[in-house]
Amino acid sequence: MLDTQAPPEKAVLVGVQLGDMQGWELSYSLDELASLADTAGVTTLGRCTQARQQVSASTYIGRGKVEEVRNLALSVGADVVIFDNELSPAQISNLEKQIGVRVMDRSDVILHIFAERAQTKEAKIQVDLARMKYFLPRLKRQWTHLERQVGGVGVRGGMGEKQIEIDRRLIRKKIDRYEEDLRLIEKQRNLRERNRINQFTIALVGYTNVGKSTLFNRLTSADVLVENRLFATLDSTVREIELGGHAFTISDTVGFIRKLPHHLVASFRSTLEGALQADLLLHVVDMTSPVLEEQIRAVDEVLSQLNVKDKPTVYAINKMDLATPEQQQEIWRHIPANAPYVTISAHTGEHVDMLQELIVDTFADQFKQETFVIPLRHSKWVARLHEIATIQSEEYLPNNQIKIRCYGPTKLIEQFRKGWREVLATEGAKA
Ligand SMILES: Nc1nc2c(ncn2[C@@H]2O[C@H](COP(=O)(O)OP(=O)(O)OP(=O)(O)O)[C@@H](O)[C@H]2O)c(=O)[nH]1
Ligand SMILES: [Mg+2]
Numbered sequence: 001m002l003d004t005q006a007p008p009e010k011a012v013l014v015g016v017q018l019g020d021m022q023g024w025e026l027s028y029s030l031d032e033l034a035s036l037a038d039t040a041g042v043t044t045l046g047r048c049t050q051a052r053q054q055v056s057a058s059t060y061i062g063r064g065k066v067e068e069v070r071n072l073a074l075s076v077g078a079d080v081v082i083f084d085n086e087l088s089p090a091q092i093s094n095l096e097k098q099i100g101v102r103v104m105d106r107s108d109v110i111l112h113i114f115a116e117r118a119q120t121k122e123a124k125i126q127v128d129l130a131r132m133k134y135f136l137p138r139l140k141r142q143w144t145h146l147e148r149q150v151g152g153v154g155v156r157g158g159m160g161e162k163q164i165e166i167d168r169r170l171i172r173k174k175i176d177r178y179e180e181d182l183r184l185i186e187k188q189r190n191l192r193e194r195n196r197i198n199q200f201t202i203a204l205v206g207y208t209n210v211g212k213s214t215l216f217n218r219l220t221s222a223d224v225l226v227e228n229r230l231f232a233t234l235d236s237t238v239r240e241i242e243l244g245g246h247a248f249t250i251s252d253t254v255g256f257i258r259k260l261p262h263h264l265v266a267s268f269r270s271t272l273e274g275a276l277q278a279d280l281l282l283h284v285v286d287m288t289s290p291v292l293e294e295q296i297r298a299v300d301e302v303l304s305q306l307n308v309k310d311k312p313t314v315y316a317i318n319k320m321d322l323a324t325p326e327q328q329q330e331i332w333r334h335i336p337a338n339a340p341y342v343t344i345s346a347h348t349g350e351h352v353d354m355l356q357e358l359i360v361d362t363f364a365d366q367f368k369q370e371t372f373v374i375p376l377r378h379s380k381w382v383a384r385l386h387e388i389a390t391i392q393s394e395e396y397l398p399n400n401q402i403k404i405r406c407y408g409p410t411k412l413i414e415q416f417r418k419g420w421r422e423v424l425a426t427e428g429a430k431a
Pocket of ligand 2 (some may be wrong): 213233
């Protein structure tokens with residue numbers, strides 16, 4: 001943990017069953033919180049749950065439950081209590097006073113994991129930015145978290161309100177600077193990616209740990225890190241693949257999770273750019289998860305926060321080698337109606353060929369055949385056609401022209417036709 005306090009090691013988890021949430025859903029959510037804690041290096045020693053219609057404004061859970069959490073934390077020797085739900089700064093501070101150990105929430109744990117796992121400069125800036133935004137309103141209590149990030153601010157213990165105000169201003173400035181840095185990195189990336197504009201792009205999306213990177217490696221022979229833990233991938237990798245005779249680019253990126261802190265989503269916008277601009281989303285689902293519908297929904301929610309809506313989507317229903325026959329038979333109930341899907345195992349490779357066919361089929365109505373007659377002096381345009389489409393035949397005509405029959409992505413062929421018409425129109429005007 002990036003904290004001047006000793007990093008917590010032993011946790012008690014707290015989950016609240018709200019509204020019509022089922023008991024098993026809560027217990028699954030706490031399992032997930034325990035794996036998040038584990039990824040952050042914290043062992044879970046106990047759990048406390050409560051069913052409530054409404055949360056308490058001051059302490060989230062009721063007074064009696066706070067007492068129970070305190071006793072449990074004391075008896076197991078926990079040094080942190082982690083809530084599955086997002087807490088307000090005031091709730092955290094009230095709870096810490098009453099329980100007597102540090103209190104964190106799910107967002108806080110996710111931010112810690114991202115901070116520890118970020119590798120590239122861009123990912124590091126993105127995480128720092130999200131953490132600063134998260135901690136800004138919590139500064140009074142948590143200023144020590146920021147001491148290292150704002151380096152040189154000179155904050156020391158015992159500061160008054162005025163000092164906090166000064167620090168807030170400094171952090172806001174730093175946030176501005178980080179945002180500017182990210183814009184620059186993004187600009188460079190756009191330049192780099194403009195070269196790829198001629199190709200159809202596919203983005204892998206999905207809940208964390210469902211097997212996106214395993215599938216990516218299988219489709220591209222890449223060597224992206226695969227691990228049985230949450231958030232193995234934090235950066236994007238892009239590769240070219242050929243499917244059905246066409247070149248595609250495909251990207252693997254960070255996975256999503258329920259209650260992903262929105263600052264983090266905002267910061268990771270540029271990493272997720274692949275998904276934002278893709279022609280097709282390949283949504284990977286873990287068919288062995290008892291909450292796969294919630295996971296699909298969580299992914300859709302993050303995508304809509306990123307303004308990605310109504311993109312053509314193919315579902316890759318993964319881990320069929322682990323699934324029970326019932327899970328395999330029932331899977332269609334859980335996938336959005338009419339959505340194209342294939343059950344696969346990225347691990348064994350089973351049905352991955354069917355997935356490839358499905359991808360090509362999905363693109364089929366976005367491809368067309370077209371014939372152009374181009375004078376040979378316009379060799380650049382002939383070359384351009386070779387770039388964007390598969391050439392089916394070329395016939396040299398007597399008047400120094402070439403007749404080309406080709407097959408390629410409709411959007412690129414239409415762009416080509418428009419540009420070519422303009423050339424003809426300018427030539428016609430000159431003649
Ligand atoms: N049995 C089985 N295990 C799989 C399959 N696909 C992936 N896994 C395992 O699931 C775990 C997660 O795989 P990853 O490919 O890292 O998952 P991811 O979606 O990229 O995860 P994050 O990057 O952490 O979001 C690893 O232990 C994989 O070996 C599969 O088809 N069958
Ligand atoms: Mg991954």
